[in-house]
Amino acid sequence: MKSGKCSIGLRQTLRLLRKGGARLIIIANNTPPLRKTEIEYYAMLSKTGxxxxxxxxxxxxxxxxxxxxxxTLAIEDPG
Incomplete structure (x- = not known):
């Protein structure tokens, strides 16, 4: 968290996925299923893990x- 650049939250994560700026997405276990599938769909389109x-x-x-x-947490630059 200290050396790299990351964005926290659903809106910022989706914004980064649409731009193609995210390298990795981390989703908590108790995130609602509809949000999980939406994030996974955009991640598949942008070829993000x-x-x-x-x-x-x-x-x-x-x-x-x-x-x-x-x-949700989107990692832009691992640092």
Whole structure:
């Protein structure tokens, strides 16, 4: 999180996928199925990898070093 560039949230993730700027998408385990399929569809179109995080959105937010829930995370530059 500190050395690379990433975007947090569904809207920013979808925006990056449409532009083709994302390299990897991380989705929390308890993200609603409709949102998961929408992200996976755009990721397939832009040929971006998708990783399903084995934890809740609260766990993903803690892993990112944030004090709020994070359901989706788009990594632009791994650093």
């Amino acid at each position: 998708v990783h399903h995080y084995n934890g809740t959105n609260r766990d993903l937010g803690t892993a990112c070093g944030k004090y709020f829930r994070v359901s």
